[in-house]
Amino acid sequence: MFFHIVLERNMQLHPRFFGRNLRENLVSKLMKDVEGTCSGRHGFVVAITGIESIGKGLIRDGTGFVTFPVKYQCVVFRPFKGEILEAVVTLVNKMGFFAEAGPVQIFVSKHLIPDDMEFQAGDMPNYTTSDGSVKIQKECEVRLKIIGTRVDATEIFCVGTIKDDFLGVINDPAAG
Amino acid sequence: MDDHYPVPSAFSLLNQMSVASDSPVHSSSSDDLAAFLDDELETVEEVEIEEASSSKGECDHPGSFGNMCFVCGKKLEETGVSFRYIHKEMRLNQDEISRLRDSDMGFLQRQRKLYLVLDLDHTLLNSTILRDLKPEEEYLYSHTHSLQDVSGGSLFKMEFMHMMTKLRPFVHSFLKEASEMFVMYIYTMGDRPYARQMAKLLDPKGEYFGDRIISRDDGTVRHQKSLDVVLGQESAVLILDDTENAWPNHKDNLIVIERYHFFASSCRQFDHKYKSLSELKSDESEPDGALATVLKVLKQAHALFFENVDEDISNKDVRLMLKQVRKEILKGCKVVFSRVFPTKAKPEDHPLWKMAEDLGATCATEVDASVTHVVAMEMGTEKARWAVREKKFVVHRGWIDAANYLWKKQPEENFSLEQLKKQQGTEEE
Numbered sequence: 206m207f208f209h210i211v212l213e214r215n216m217q218l219h220p221r222f223f224g225r226n227l228r229e230n231l232v233s234k235l236m237k238d239v240e241g242t243c244s245g246r247h248g249f250v251v252a253i254t255g256i257e258s259i260g261k262g263l264i265r266d267g268t269g270f271v272t273f274p275v276k277y278q279c280v281v282f283r284p285f286k287g288e289i290l291e292a293v294v295t296l297v298n299k300m301g302f303f304a305e306a307g308p309v310q311i312f313v314s315k316h317l318i319p320d321d322m323e324f325q326a327g328d329m330p331n332y333t334t335s336d337g338s339v340k341i342q343k344e345c346e347v348r349l350k351i352i353g354t355r356v357d358a359t360e361i362f363c364v365g366t367i368k369d370d371f372l373g374v375i376n377d378p379a380a381g
Numbered sequence: 382m383d384d385h386y387p388v389p390s391a392f393s394l395l396n397q398m399s400v401a402s403d404s405p406v407h408s409s410s411s412d413d414l415a416a417f418l419d420d421e422l423e424t425v426e427e428v429e430i431e432e433a434s435s436s437k438g439e440c441d442h443p444g445s446f447g448n449m450c451f452v453c454g455k456k457l458e459e460t461g462v463s464f465r466y467i468h469k470e471m472r473l474n475q476d477e478i479s480r481l482r483d484s485d486m487g488f489l490q491r492q493r494k495l496y497l498v499l500d501l502d503h504t505l506l507n508s509t510i511l512r513d514l515k516p517e518e519e520y521l522y523s524h525t526h527s528l529q530d531v532s533g534g535s536l537f538k539m540e541f542m543h544m545m546t547k548l549r550p551f552v553h554s555f556l557k558e559a560s561e562m563f564v565m566y567i568y569t570m571g572d573r574p575y576a577r578q579m580a581k582l583l584d585p586k587g588e589y590f591g592d593r594i595i596s597r598d599d600g601t602v603r604h605q606k607s608l609d610v611v612l613g614q615e616s617a618v619l620i621l622d623d624t625e626n627a628w629p630n631h632k633d634n635l636i637v638i639e640r641y642h643f644f645a646s647s648c649r650q651f652d653h654k655y656k657s658l659s660e661l662k663s664d665e666s667e668p669d670g671a672l673a674t675v676l677k678v679l680k681q682a683h684a685l686f687f688e689n690v691d692e693d694i695s696n697k698d699v700r701l702m703l704k705q706v707r708k709e710i711l712k713g714c715k716v717v718f719s720r721v722f723p724t725k726a727k728p729e730d731h732p733l734w735k736m737a738e739d740l741g742a743t744c745a746t747e748v749d750a751s752v753t754h755v756v757a758m759e760m761g762t763e764k765a766r767w768a769v770r771e772k773k774f775v776v777h778r779g780w781i782d783a784a785n786y787l788w789k790k791q792p793e794e795n796f797s798l799e800q801l802k803k804q805q806g807t808e809e810e
Contacts, residue, residue: 208518267748268691270405296592298467298591298592299612300444300467300471300473300481300483301451303468310470312446312447312450312451312468312470312471314443314444314446314452314542316443316452317452326488326492326592328586328587328588330591335472352453352454353447353449353450353451353455353456354449355447355448355449355456357447362446362447362449362470364446364447364450364451364454364519366411366448367583372740
């Protein structure tokens, strides 16, 4: 799920950036450092939307660097257990399939794919129902339920299922 | 329908958490949110665990993704076998591996396919670092094929890897025909980026190997190759590699192929004194080369395996088929060895004796009328002289080695002791 929250970070700035553009430099460094990163508590920082406040800078002993505590608003993405997500299938094999929802990598095991879907090998491996009406293959969109998440320093991994009602293929690129 | 994973409604969350636009400027917001979410979810999880264990029963934890069981989501310690080549976070436990291998047999039966694990270096191709190219090989720079569209090319330069690679003659036909009989894997001692790049050269469409590319970063034991990460029954896997010792536990599945030395650096690596193919501006014969020979063997083994159309293949073993094909090569030959083995050891234990037997020959220690070949290293021995008198073949051991590599009985004239003397003479020069 997406959240719009306020986070705080201590930014270190080299004296060469001081002057008229101090705030701009601080903000661009913040964006470079933080956007696209992950943390266990907040998940994946998608984008910074604004700066709440920049505290007084503290000069560090011995170096000329100054530390500013910056509070900023940002949009974060953190999947939760039980959440329903839409994801794009990236790889299909006999163990199940891998899908991506933005930066989140999800694995849906064969055990959690409906029993009436069989794995078909070939140059476009897929899972298909016995009547061929539903097909899961690369580039497909699926709706899945998260049953576990793990957040790393830079990546988020999830385990999902499509075995419940209303889950599965949403949009098959192959059909029309 | 039971909702097994109740989620706190988004609305209730929003009402209770500090949303950015409302939050006062102090440090409570983000920490509060995180703490709040953790609390909410802890209660949710507790409820779930109770529900889960009462309604679903124990989970077997067949494997994990990111250290979470991929069936129930529970956090797991690292167990089972790592399948990094599929995904770096993928692990499977042994039962699940067995289950996957068993369920696979039906697919193999329907498709009439077996598994083939292919080595890269000196088997399907030869690579060299650009720095190691000798002056006589500089001409190769102007013969490299484009990397944008690799079809039809066999010599490639990859600046970004500081490497040049030459594909072995016949490799495209080999892969095409083998793919009709086998599901193929790449298993190389190169690292993952190298393995992926070579796969792009051999299989640009990804139709032969798919995600079945195992590099040394994916193996479970260093400096050793094993079928433990191959998702197929060992009785249905054949391996093609130039190095026998890379497969200590799977020698019966292995077809050893002659090493492909195209570049000078490759010859140097193996201490060969001879000029490399690139220096001689020559190459292995396409229709008669090692890959063409091996393809024939693969076809034979495959045909034997699927001989009886409706037979249940779970009882068949391709390793036995391979042994059978090998035993045809020197069938009918009776071989006696003369001063080839050290006298202290038992001749039957010598690898050459065993090789001859694997090739279908009968071996004996004494001569008699039924003997067809005497293997000796010099003409003066008693047995050699007997052979000449009785008009039997006298060959040096190369005749047996050649049969082993070429999967065909070779003309004895090419392995006579005069030939050997001539060869040794030129070496001394």
